[in-house]
Amino acid sequence: MDIVVKEELKAYIDPLTADEHEALERSILAEGCRDALVLWGNVLVDGHNRYGICSRHGLPFNTVQNTRFKSMEDVHLWMIEQHLGRRSVSDFQRGVLALRKRDILAARKQEEQAQLQRESDGTAESSVDADTDTPPWEPAPKLSRAELAREAKLSTSQVGMIERIHAQAAAEVVEAVKAGVISISAAAAVADLPEEEQRAAAAGGKDELKQAAKRVREAKRKPRVPKPEQAVAELADPDEADADDRDAQVLAALVELGEDAPTLRRRVVALTRENDALRAQLAALRGG
Known part of the structure; x- marks a missing residue:
């Protein structure tokens, strides 16, 4: 019987290391192929490594059909x-x-x-x-x-x-995660990038792939929404002590400029307070 080896089935088989293959070869040369190869018709299902060694050395082997x-x-x-x-x-x-x-x-x-x-x-x-x-x-x-x-x-x-x-994911990223260069989560993040960017990151090695994954995650991260009580605090009037300090700074600046009119000073102070309150409200709206 001509045994058929299908590449689509070999893809499921973990390749042996050099030491493992050498040990299996020594065993078969010394004791023969003791375990039967499993076939479906003439298609080889189980025993690919044993079949390869036996064929290379011209050694006999047994086969068994899986009828299921x-x-x-x-x-x-x-x-x-x-x-x-x-x-x-x-x-x-x-x-x-x-x-x-x-x-x-x-x-x-x-x-x-x-x-x-x-x-x-x-x-x-x-x-x-x-x-x-x-x-x-x-x-x-x-x-x-x-x-x-x-x-x-x-x-x-x-x-x-x-x-x-x-x-x-691009093929290069898939190979990287298969080889353990990056984690599954990092590869999934990188997979969201355009294919050319994925390939460029893979070409840059482990560090570049990690940086690419970090950039994707940061881009997806939503800005923190302030708690209701925090938003209320931001909309409230500035603290009175802070406001007094601010008033003093404005008055000192006016004195330096030579402004003596009390009405002008009070007007500037009022406008400054109003401006500070509007800034606080705007910051709260942007944060929400």
């Missing part, structure tokens, strides 16, 4: 489940896998609805009578964000951030 798979989507879902169960998978990768699972199930749900519509229109036989037009799987559930978070062992906010990264 009905479609390639079943294979994808099985591999996703295998990876979600591993502790070595990063939080970001867990989120990506959970989103991939949601996409597969959503596509199935859409096909189920289309099948029901065809049956209703009379363009397809009922699934009870004919299996050929029936999707080869169990009815697909619809996963909420909370359910995705639970499966991926993440918080709902983390899943939301990973969704944003998945949908908006």
